[in-house]
Amino acid sequence: MKRQISFAEALCEAQAYCLEANPNVYVMGLGVPDPKGIFGSTLGLQERFGEKRVFDIPLSENAITGVALGSAITGMRPILTHQRVDFALVSIEQIVNQAAKWHYMFGGKMQAPIVIRMIVGRGWGQGPQHSQSLHAWFAHIPGLRVIMPTTARDAKGMLIAAVEDNNPVICLEHRWLYGLKDEVPEEDYRVSLEQSRVMQPGTDITLIGVSYMALECLRAAELLKEYRVSAEVIDLRVIRPIDKNTLLNSVQKTGRVLIVDHGHVMAGISAEISAVLTESLFQSLKSPPIRLGLPDYPTPTSPAMSDHYYPESHQIGNRALELCGRKPEMLPVIQNRRLDQPDSSFEGPF
Amino acid sequence: MMIDQTKIFELWRCMLRIRMVEEAIAEHYPEQEMRCPVHLSIGQEAAAVGVCAALQRKDWVFSGHRSHAHYLAKGGDLKCMVAEIYGKSTGCCGGKGGSMHLTDQAAGFIGATPIVGSTVPIAVGAALTSQLREEGRVVVIFLGDGAMEAGVVHESLNFAVLKKLPVLFACENNLYSVYSPLKVRQPPQRSLSQLATGHGIQTMLADGNDVCAVFEASSKACKFLKEGDGPVFLEMPTYRWREHCGPNYDNDIGYRTEEEFESWQLNDPLERLTSYVESKKINSLTKKIRQEIQEAFAFAKSSPFPDGQAASEDVYA
Ligand SMILES: Cc1ncc(C[n+]2csc(CCOP(=O)(O)OP(=O)(O)O)c2C)c(N)n1
Numbered sequence: 001m002k003r004q005i006s007f008a009e010a011l012c013e014a015q016a017y018c019l020e021a022n023p024n025v026y027v028m029g030l031g032v033p034d035p036k037g038i039f040g041s042t043l044g045l046q047e048r049f050g051e052k053r054v055f056d057i058p059l060s061e062n063a064i065t066g067v068a069l070g071s072a073i074t075g076m077r078p079i080l081t082h083q084r085v086d087f088a089l090v091s092i093e094q095i096v097n098q099a100a101k102w103h104y105m106f107g108g109k110m111q112a113p114i115v116i117r118m119i120v121g122r123g124w125g126q127g128p129q130h131s132q133s134l135h136a137w138f139a140h141i142p143g144l145r146v147i148m149p150t151t152a153r154d155a156k157g158m159l160i161a162a163v164e165d166n167n168p169v170i171c172l173e174h175r176w177l178y179g180l181k182d183e184v185p186e187e188d189y190r191v192s193l194e195q196s197r198v199m200q201p202g203t204d205i206t207l208i209g210v211s212y213m214a215l216e217c218l219r220a221a222e223l224l225k226e227y228r229v230s231a232e233v234i235d236l237r238v239i240r241p242i243d244k245n246t247l248l249n250s251v252q253k254t255g256r257v258l259i260v261d262h263g264h265v266m267a268g269i270s271a272e273i274s275a276v277l278t279e280s281l282f283q284s285l286k287s288p289p290i291r292l293g294l295p296d297y298p299t300p301t302s303p304a305m306s307d308h309y310y311p312e313s314h315q316i317g318n319r320a321l322e323l324c325g326r327k328p329e330m331l332p333v334i335q336n337r338r339l340d341q342p343d344s345s346f347e348g349p350f
Numbered sequence: 351m352m353i354d355q356t357k358i359f360e361l362w363r364c365m366l367r368i369r370m371v372e373e374a375i376a377e378h379y380p381e382q383e384m385r386c387p388v389h390l391s392i393g394q395e396a397a398a399v400g401v402c403a404a405l406q407r408k409d410w411v412f413s414g415h416r417s418h419a420h421y422l423a424k425g426g427d428l429k430c431m432v433a434e435i436y437g438k439s440t441g442c443c444g445g446k447g448g449s450m451h452l453t454d455q456a457a458g459f460i461g462a463t464p465i466v467g468s469t470v471p472i473a474v475g476a477a478l479t480s481q482l483r484e485e486g487r488v489v490v491i492f493l494g495d496g497a498m499e500a501g502v503v504h505e506s507l508n509f510a511v512l513k514k515l516p517v518l519f520a521c522e523n524n525l526y527s528v529y530s531p532l533k534v535r536q537p538p539q540r541s542l543s544q545l546a547t548g549h550g551i552q553t554m555l556a557d558g559n560d561v562c563a564v565f566e567a568s569s570k571a572c573k574f575l576k577e578g579d580g581p582v583f584l585e586m587p588t589y590r591w592r593e594h595c596g597p598n599y600d601n602d603i604g605y606r607t608e609e610e611f612e613s614w615q616l617n618d619p620l621e622r623l624t625s626y627v628e629s630k631k632i633n634s635l636t637k638k639i640r641q642e643i644q645e646a647f648a649f650a651k652s653s654p655f656p657d658g659q660a661a662s663e664d665v666y667a
Pocket residue numbers: 030059061087090415416464465466467493494495496497498524526527528594
């Protein structure tokens with residue numbers, strides 16, 4: 001059997017490779033060298049590469065983002081990590097005004113090869129300030145690349161590609177993916193920062209999933225098989241630029257599409273995808289593109305309210321059935337499962 | 351300043367109550383019914399109690415992620431706090447907030463949120479209200495050693511000094527930000543209060559495990575604030591006993607030593623006062639508090655969850 005490692009281990013391996021391969025790469029972030037090592041994704045890096053290249057930072061995300069930029073435009077390749085997207089918001093000015101535009105506003109004279117890793121929280125009462133999914137914000141900014149790997153294999157390949165890329169890359173990592181294992185090659189490899197991936201081919205409907213939602217789409221596709229509906233599942237994995245080709249090819253074929261986002265529907269990335277598809281395929285669509293995502297209010301903390309905050313496979317399946325002109329037969333809700341945990345081993349506090 | 355026997359007893363009672371509440375949370379947490387992160391204040395009770403004892407009910411307090419002690423010391427309702435941690439509709443935020451988002455406006459505990467440093471300017475804004483409306487209120491913002499590294503805290507200090515605002519920056523220096531010791535975050539030989547001094551703010555230092563010392567310093571600070579002489583920065587060295595987040599001890603994972611932990615445990619803010627309190631009183635008080643806590647947990651557990659509809663309410667005023 002091929003080697004299987006977790007998403008967190010894959011990220012760690014990618015960073016180890018980059019540190020090894022290029023002396024200009026360095027890794028920093030709150031808690032990077034601590035005993036938990038960013039949920040396992042930076043464990044052992046400081047021991048291996050030393051305190052000069054792998055280090056903790058003061059609780060100064062804004063300044064440190066500027067520091068990363070300053071070092072990047074003068075020759076280094078920093079990887080900066082935040083345990084939550086929400087914490088990185090204090091550095092939004094550096095990301096949006098400075099890093100994203102540095103290359104452009106100086107007429108292409110300089111480059112800003114920075115990777116900013118941010119973790120998207122979910123579950124166990126993470127609540128309003130520890131579980132936002134803001135990829136659409138970053139997608140709005142020209143000059144940034146925005147990626148959301150879903151599998152361990154992509155996590156390693158995309159992170160290596162991100163570090164080698166000469167632009168600022170925002171890498172958003174869903175917390176619930178961290179423990180999931182996948183076949184991951186031991187050697188280094190690159191996965192495109194511009195291509196979405198067809199996870200499973202199908203003919204009746206296209207399900208486009210963002211990050212963790214790609215997995216919910218796979219589960220939904222499995223449920224749909226019983227209803228003789230063949231769903232093609234696409235892991236979006238690249239938020240900016242949108243991989244129009246892969247999406248258009250699929251929807252051209254199926255004529256139906258359900259976009260399942262891990263962010264708000266309102267002004268979310270699903271709206272952009274829907275527009276792209278409609279503009280090109282208006283005539284050949286068999287039904288309007290439908291968006292599923294987070295409701296139009298912040299994440300509440302109590303499980304009683306947050307349990308139904310996120311789209312689930314049976315809802316995706318039901319919407320898909322509807323789109324295919326079938327009466328929604330109410331696919332079964334999975335019972336006996338706490339919805340604020342990916343599995344029972346995940347007991348918080350994170 | 352002489353602190354009389356009654357006051358000492360009151361300070362001790364308040365610390366004991368906080369300690370017992372936090373221990374009850376730690377004890378019940380493994381039942382997995384409190385489904386949100388909790389940052390316990392065990393070991394740091396003296397700072398919360400000493401500062402809040404110098405306040406009046408009309409004064410305002412703000413805090414961050416580790417706010418249980420501050421909320422309780424300011425007179426926040428225990429039942430509403432426990433219910434909030436249980437995610438119930440009877441919680442102080444109706445279940446929307448959880449442990450990291452507490453409020454009890456009636457008690458003057460305005461709010462706590464967990465983005466480190468972010469409530470500091472908000473507290474300064476509340477002090478501006480107090481000044482503009484000439485309400486004579488004092489505002490306290492609790493912050494940690496980690497927060498002192500955030501730019502927004504320094505911007506807030508500058509503004510508070512500029513406008514001579516009635517705000518006390520109550521800084522609990524527990525030596526760590528999560529698992530990161532001060533030495534990887536700040537240069538050695540520079541204290542937090544020294545850092546604040548650079549802003550031209552009046553600074554004080556009080557042993558954060560000595561509730562009387564904290565109370566004295568805070569009382570002095572409040573007098574200063576009320577006279578309109580500008581903000582005060584109070585540094586209080588102390589120590590968190592349990593893990594950064596969660597109910598357990600974590601000295602075994604290697605970011606701090608067992609010896610360091612033990613030396614701070616010997617310096618227990620409660621133990622330090624126990625000799626002043628009659629043992630008969632200790633027993634009866636412990637029993638009374640235990641009863642109160644049991645009632646609060648029973649209230650929280652038996653309270654209903656918010657219904658699904660509630661989630662979409664309160665987005666706009
Ligand atoms: C802006 C921001 N960055 C990082 C975090 C993650 N975080 C939560 S608590 C904490 C430690 C803060 O340390 P300190 O201010 O000393 O408070 P203590 O936990 O010691 O009470 C960190 C880094 C956060 N909540 N907000």
